[in-house]
Amino acid sequence: MLKLYYARPSAYARPVWLALLEKQLPFELIPVDLGGGQFAPEFLALNPFSHVPILVDGDFRVIESLAILDYLEARYPSPSLLPTDAMILAKVRMVQLVTFNELLPAIVKLLIQDENSNEEQSAELPYAQLRAGNTLSFLEDLLGNCPYFAGEQLTLAEIVAGTLVHLMPYLGVPLTNYPKLKDWSERLWVRPTWQQIALSAEEWSSFKRRMRVIPKIWQRHRRQRMKALSQKT
Ligand SMILES: N[C@@H](CCC(=O)N[C@@H](CS)C(=O)NCC(=O)O)C(=O)O
Numbered sequence: 031m032l033k034l035y036y037a038r039p040s041a042y043a044r045p046v047w048l049a050l051l052e053k054q055l056p057f058e059l060i061p062v063d064l065g066g067g068q069f070a071p072e073f074l075a076l077n078p079f080s081h082v083p084i085l086v087d088g089d090f091r092v093i094e095s096l097a098i099l100d101y102l103e104a105r106y107p108s109p110s111l112l113p114t115d116a117m118i119l120a121k122v123r124m125v126q127l128v129t130f131n132e133l134l135p136a137i138v139k140l141l142i143q144d145e146n147s148n149e150e151q152s153a154e155l156p157y158a159q160l161r162a163g164n165t166l167s168f169l170e171d172l173l174g175n176c177p178y179f180a181g182e183q184l185t186l187a188e189i190v191a192g193t194l195v196h197l198m199p200y201l202g203v204p205l206t207n208y209p210k211l212k213d214w215s216e217r218l219w220v221r222p223t224w225q226q227i228a229l230s231a232e233e234w235s236s237f238k239r240r241m242r243v244i245p246k247i248w249q250r251h252r253r254q255r256m257k258a259l260s261q262k263t
Pocket of ligand 1: 039040041042043064068079080081082083093094095096248
């Protein structure tokens with residue numbers, strides 16, 4: 031059976047989890063405690079970069095969320111989550127990459143700032159808001175009047191962007207200026223598959239709290255690892 035190493039709130043693991051559900055594949059979820067569990071030797075043997083998600087399919091292991099999504103699509107093509115038309119495929123890829131490369135860094139910054147709202151706001155906060163708004167405008171235009179980015183077909187564009195766009199109002203970026211994206215997001219979240227990965231309000235606030243300390247834990251582990259690795263060479 032397929033195995034997915036994941037953490038429930040992980041922005042990179044959630045699309046893979048959702049793709050498995052949309053494809054109706056049987057799979058086992060293996061939770062990883064990102065408070066340090068990702069530095070355990072058994073985990074590092076699966077992913078030397080200490081990240082979730084990891085997909086294990088028999089003897090085959092795939093890391094990197096976008097590579098996993100492509101693997102699932104090629105290996106388990108039905109139902110299809112990727113168009114073949116060149117222009118539509120380019121649209122889907124743009125949505126995936128812009129979401130991870132532009133929107134996600136802004137979300138992380140807004141999350142941390144949100145928790146530190148009593149501290150003086152740094153220049154990074156307005157930049158994150160601008161970056162988020164810029165990405166949402168781009169997505170709104172790209173979606174146009176279609177139900178999905180690829181037209182009538184739900185694809186990996188929804189699987190990636192749809193797991194993050196709905197968070198924006200909780201981070202001080204309402205979707206009212208992006209009405210088509212707002213409707214699109216609401217349509218996605220009534221799907222039973224999406225409901226299965228929904229975080230409760232409690233999980234969400236505990237995640238926000240952990241985001242304040244977790245990067246410091248990661249830094250400490252990484253320094254120890256760098257030391258250990260440099261002693262080996
Ligand atoms: N490029 C990777 C990024 C994965 C990633 O950064 N995952 C985070 C969780 S959202 C993680 O596992 N962080 C733990 C660490 O870096 O030690 C992907 O797309 O899979």
